[in-house]
Amino acid sequence: xxxxxxSADQVPKPRPYPERDSAPWWERVNQHRFELQRCDRCEAxxxxxxxxxxxxxxxxxxxxxxxxxxxxESWVVNHHAFLPGFASPYTVVLGRLNEQDDLCLPAxxxxxxxxxxxxSIQIAFEAHTDDDGPFTLLAWRPT
Ligand SMILES: [Zn+2]
Numbered sequence: 001x002x003x004x005x006x007s008a009d010q011v012p013k014p015r016p017y018p019e020r021d022s023a024p025w026w027e028r029v030n031q032h033r034f035e036l037q038r039c040d041r042c043e044a045x046x047x048x049x050x051x052x053x054x055x056x057x058x059x060x061x062x063x064x065x066x067x068x069x070x071x072x073e074s075w076v077v078n079h080h081a082f083l084p085g086f087a088s089p090y091t092v093v094l095g096r097l098n099e100q101d102d103l104c105l106p107a108x109x110x111x112x113x114x115x116x117x118x119x120s121i122q123i124a125f126e127a128h129t130d131d132d133g134p135f136t137l138l139a140w141r142p143t
Contacts, residue, residue, distance in 0.1 A: 025048070105138075
């Protein structure tokens with residue numbers, strides 16, 4: 001999976017503020033590892049990270065690597081900069097993960113071309129730096 005160095009950006013994107021359930025997820029993202037919780041009982045993938053499986057209510061899970069491949073389910077082009085570091089217009093894509101049909105993950109879009117429905121995409125890591133040091137965000141890009 002690609003890593004794009006965005007540390008030279010004049011205005012960095014906002015740093016994530018992990019909470020109890022998402023801290024292990026962001027730790028993996030910062031290590032450029034694309035892993036999700038997978039239920040130990042029913043094998044459903046979970047996103048966003050949480051304590052209990054939404055399918056079988058199990059509290060048991062394992063962090064498992066994914067391919068990072070998905071298809072474009074939907075997208076939005078923002079013409080208003082809601083947060084610093086997001087120059088308008090910018091696109092956010094909802095990617096339907098190849099590993100599980102009912103699991104979609106939003107991320108910014110890394111391409112000059114517009115996304116198309118059902119397009120094959122791949123997750124990429126964006127390495128950022130702010131006053132508190134380095135951090136990583138995710139983005140979708142065409143395969
Ligand atoms: Zn389960």
